[in-house]
Amino acid sequence: MSPKTESYTAALTGIVGKDAVEEKPQVTVADQSPSLRVRPKSVDEVGKVLAFANENGLGVIPTGSGTKLEMGNPPEKFDLLLDLSGLDQIVEYDAENLTIAAQAGVRVKDLVELVGKDELFFPVDPSFPGEATIGGVVATSDNGPKRFQHGNLRDVVLGVKVMLPNGDLVKFGGRTIKNVSGYDVTKMMIGSMGILGVIVEATFRLLPEPQREDVLVHAFPKLSEATKLAGEVLDSVLVPSSLELLSPAARKLLKGVASDFAVGEYLLVVGLEGHPDAVVRQEQDLTSMCANLAPNRTALVLGGDYVAEGKEASEREVTCQIHDHGAACNCETVTDQATVDSLWDEIYNLERTAKEAGFAVSAKIAVPLARVWEMAAAAEKSAAANSVQIAYKVSAGNGLLNLYLQGDNEKVLAVLEDLRTLAQKREGSLVLKSGPLFNGSFDVWGEPQGTHVPLIKAIKAKYDPNGVLNVGRYVGRI
Amino acid sequence: MSTDVTKIEEFLPLYDEVAKCGKCGFCQPTCPVYRATGKESYVARGKNALFRNLIEGETVMEADLKEAFENCLLCRACTANCFPAVKTDQLVVAFRESYAQRFGRSTIQRWIFRNFLPYPDRMARVIGLAWLSKRMGMADLAKKIGIVGMINPKLETAMELRDEVPSSFLRDRTKNTDLTAKGETKYKVGYWVSCGYNYMLPEVGEATINVLRHNGADVEVLGNNCCGLPVYGYGDVDGARNLAKKNIDILGDLDQYDYIVSECGSCSGHLKEYGELLAADPEYSMRAERLLAKVRSFSELLVEIDAEKPLGEIQASVTYHDPCHMTTRYQGIVTQPRELIKNVPGVEFREMTESDWCCGAAGSYNIMHNDVSMKVLERKMGNVAKTEAEIVVTECPSCIMQLSLGAKRQGMENTKVMNVSQLLDESYRQADN
Amino acid sequence: MIDQSVIQELKGIVGEDNVLHNKADLQTYEYDAYLEKSLPDVVVFVSSTQEVSDVVKAANRAQVPFVARGRATNLSGGVLAMRQGIVIELARMDRVLDIDIENQRMIVEPAIYNLEVTGAIDNLGYYYAPDPASGKACSIGGNVGENAGGPHCFKYGVTSNHVLGMEVVLPDGEITWLGGKALDAPGLDLTGVFVGSEGTLGIATKLVLRILHKPEAVKTMLAVYDSIDDASNSVSAIVSHKMVPATLEMMDNLVIQAIEQSMAAGFPLDAAAVLLIELDGLKDGMEEMADKIVEICKENNVREIKVATCEAERAALWKGRKGAFGAIARLSPNYLVADGTVPRTKLPETLRMCREIGDKYGLRVANVFHAGDGNLHPLILFDSRNPEDKEKVLKAGMEMLQVCADMGGTVSGEHGVGIEKAEAMYMVYNEKDLLAQEWVKDAWDPQDLANPGKILPQRLIKREEAHVS
């Protein structure tokens, strides 16, 4: 340990206390390890730590729970891992006005449980909700299937407090839904991957819990059929909360109800929320749409344990009579909430399951809605051509395609490059979310149209002039 | 040549009016001139701002301001969309009047206003000459003299438009014809001769008279002058007052008529405003009120007297253009013409978007500001084209001529433009044959 | 005064006819819907992105500031040329460029009227959700400038939730794209920062909008109350009963009077407040929700509740709401809108305090507001011909904003900061917060040429300095 590091340890210990500083932690980011992990317990401490790093030109990477720490390009410098899990307070929970302010280290799961007690609903569903922290979710702008209905983080975060590298605590936004007082820096902090400052607190909009939540799963042997149904749903008055498609290989990774379907089928998972009558109506519409498109397809209706007021419990089964509409669908109904929840859980954790199954690389493609199907088909094709195994999930309502790949590094790289070109041609992008960094030859982010690197650089230079936070990891290796 | 220009005293009575403008901008989207140009000084908000600046001494009356106030169709679309209903058209006329008083009107214009419009005989002679020169292939000459356009710009457009020239004026044509009711006489109707029909489109007047007679009217062709609207539009409010008074005198005893009717929306509309125009004169304003009680636009009258249903079939798709002076912004005769059109057997009526949007003719506007006027017209013709109607019906000679010009310019050769009365007349005639 | 050579250069770019610089013309570009004026040096009509860029580059060379002008209906002085310079008039860039139903996007030029966007896709069964009451008269570019909201934003979000990308001319004249038709462009959300930046970060020349399928069913209700508190409590009760109506709009007695005088929308003249509630979505379950709302309103002492039974009745109710600001003109020639936001449950108290402030200054205060969002619009009535009135009004407005800030709200909900509220920024932000906002401006526009003197109080150009005419 160099004398310099020793003096840092001493100084930081002075700020956060001995038990909050760990030397040579077992953490690597692109094969680099920091000399120290610091775990401040208060916002004030975060400020002091940062100011110290800033004065001494240390490379800092903030982390929530580290679920996605390796993401981004390799850091230019990495001295300090700033562990924010100690900032675990709910700052202000206003159930009446449907807002909650929480510190960065609060886990999404805990927050969901807290507001659930008041029958409220946290409109963000990131991957790994069990571990993901508020700060990490905001910094990565990570959101899941329900984003289709409830919007992304930029639509639900009302304000943030940020610790700047110089140790100044600043706030942006507030806690009202409408707010145009000044520049909307909050938006810029969302998805900033911690390059501008450390998000220490965020305020979110909450929603009333839906009265009923069902899931409809349709299985198709062909991608084109699923594509058609999704297109028809999107161009209809129906308002599903999510519209996800799992490729056969992705489906195979799921263990719960989804595994009941035949091997080789694509699953279209449709989330439905809202007034019970509206949910049931949509189930019927969807199933008849499906029957018209492709008769004899299998469908599964997952209903919550909700029983409409004044209606017989057995009426739930009605949703299944859809097939009596004439065209035949094989359909089954499951009616316990636990099954619904576990299906979602499996989807949220898909990236991890995939990784465990050997899909070491994951990437996200974003394109205009209707183009996502072409990208899915292109991905299958490119993977096959390169003998790469592929599993994927499409978020049809948002034009997103999450890819999981396994195979030879070089081959995988070829697929990624291929798909990035195709995505950018369609005014979209491809971002590498996890996996080997291919010796830096593949820029994790890419620079598609719509991403203005010089501006981002100029902004970074204002907020972090000494280059302390997540240096070199962002777009344009900023 | 200017007088005191720091404060425009005569505008003070309009201070309250102009102060109502909250600069909300709601007048923009419906102002045809603004939509064609995007210029703020052409929209009511801009005019009001300048007008207020004049009153408050923030600016002075000068030539640069004139353009803003010249560029107005007096269509009142702004007022109709303004919550405080600022009467921008009044400000515009007040400006034009005041400007002319300070800087003078072009001498030729004044000479025409004073020496021609009030004298139908002289008018007839000049316009007759102009037509003649066109018939002799000297259209350009007539145009160069410019006098026709000055008298009434519609006339000049008409001259350009009409390939075949009317052989005689409406007044002459009606001189020795039977004007009595067909069948039982139910009403005595004074037919107001509008300049546009008289000099340009006499066949419309004939159709109108025919329809009136068909419906039991003994028709008398009135010996009126120009109603005065063009003069008012130029801001010669005194000139307009004189014409109004003169007309009231000419009409004389109103009791002899059940109705006074005009199938020119501008004439009927302006006649109905004589009361306000002459408000300062107790005697004439009373007589004007009495006149107003008798005045009807053509469609208004026909619906009021429950006109005989036309039986002749006209297999055509028809749309209707509301002349500014027929809209709710002026007379509010909106449902009646539509009712009449729909009543004609065989007609398929197609409403057009922005049917009450000015066509851009607006008095002198299409002459003085031809480019803008043509842009306004383009928008109109675009809406006409969207209906794919074969016939555009309206109730104003200016509009008929402007829309015909539009149809010609857009290559819509098969689109016919006509007056409501012509459509009815044709149906009646077919049934008669 | 701008150099004549700059004017010549501008004429070279856009053509002689498209450059205005006589005083009469300029005086029609010295105002917007706010109360102040500032005379620009020159107005330039542009008709393409390239022209915008060329003009901006010329401004850079001459170091002359420029302001992008939409339809100048903003209420905070956003388009006033505070340091004179060039007004870039976008009015002629008002076309629809792309209607892309399968991707649920539309690309438009900035000056298109808000309502005409929906007008262009209405027959396809789609619409653009943000619906400022000024929708007929304001442009999408201006909506982006101010991050405009509207009644339906309670459920659907404001402009920034619906503008997904844009072509912009940056303050140095560079043409670039931020975001686009696809979501999640990598990198900082610069689109998000641009929306609401009031033309201080550049000029948007094309906008990518999210368009939505029209809901299957709509139900509009008008609830009439004898007390404002009852109306406010109904709003909170509706929300706490798990319902998210598309709109929850409230109008107080003075506004009702004004509306009735100007357009007879059928609001009872003696009511203390009316609440306009609209549900939208699938028809299934809507009746039940409507019944529930009626029940909740009754529990909160509603006097009467009307349900629109047809499109015409619905339109009549909305006409009243949409015309509310304008109708105030019937009561008094001018008004100042203090656009603040508070947590919903603080509404009754805030309203009471605003009224007290009005009383203190002897000013009439009318109120129309987006109750669901807690966004209130106290309209302070006065006559701008009376300078004393104006001073009082500005003071009263500031005090009302302070109340909003104290209640945990903010000083601008949807009308922007402009010059009007720059000082009020100190009520919600401290020096450090504001410095961090200033960095944004510095990074984008180091020369400070794009609409200078707006938003940031530290950059405010004092009225005395600005008023050069």
Ligand SMILES: Cc1cc2nc3c(=O)[nH]c(=O)nc-3n(C[C@H](O)[C@H](O)[C@H](O)COP(=O)(O)OP(=O)(O)OC[C@H]3O[C@@H](n4cnc5c(N)ncnc54)[C@H](O)[C@@H]3O)c2cc1C
């Ligand atoms: C580039 C990228 C894209 C991703 N996209 C998706 C996606 O589309 N869908 C999906 O399901 N999951 C995605 N993830 C995964 C997502 O990051 C995790 O699920 C989770 O949201 C991160 O939470 P965490 O607490 O584990 O954060 P960590 O893994 O600890 O941190 C993630 C990143 O955020 C920064 N960070 C963390 N906390 C703060 C803070 N308080 N202030 C400032 N910066 C902070 C870190 O420095 C790091 O760069 C993505 C991850 C990355 C890196």
Ligand SMILES: Cc1cc2nc3c(=O)[nH]c(=O)nc-3n(C[C@H](O)[C@H](O)[C@H](O)COP(=O)(O)OP(=O)(O)OC[C@H]3O[C@@H](n4cnc5c(N)ncnc54)[C@H](O)[C@@H]3O)c2cc1C
């Ligand atoms: C009667 C009335 C009712 C209103 N109701 C509402 C309401 O319900 N909700 C609401 O939010 N607002 C409302 N407003 C305020 C106003 O209509 C909005 O602020 C509107 O968004 C302004 O649009 P505009 O086209 O008039 O923009 P302008 O006033 O011309 O410009 C506004 C700002 O945007 C900038 N800007 C304009 N175009 C561009 C561009 N292309 N690129 C970058 N910057 C640009 C300008 O520089 C300026 O700073 C109302 C106003 C009035 C008068």
Ligand code: SF4
């Ligand atoms: S609509 Fe009326 S109040 Fe509004 S700007 Fe136009 S004239 Fe003025």
Ligand code: SF4
């Ligand atoms: S009268 Fe017509 S042309 Fe004149 S300002 Fe009003 S709307 Fe425009």
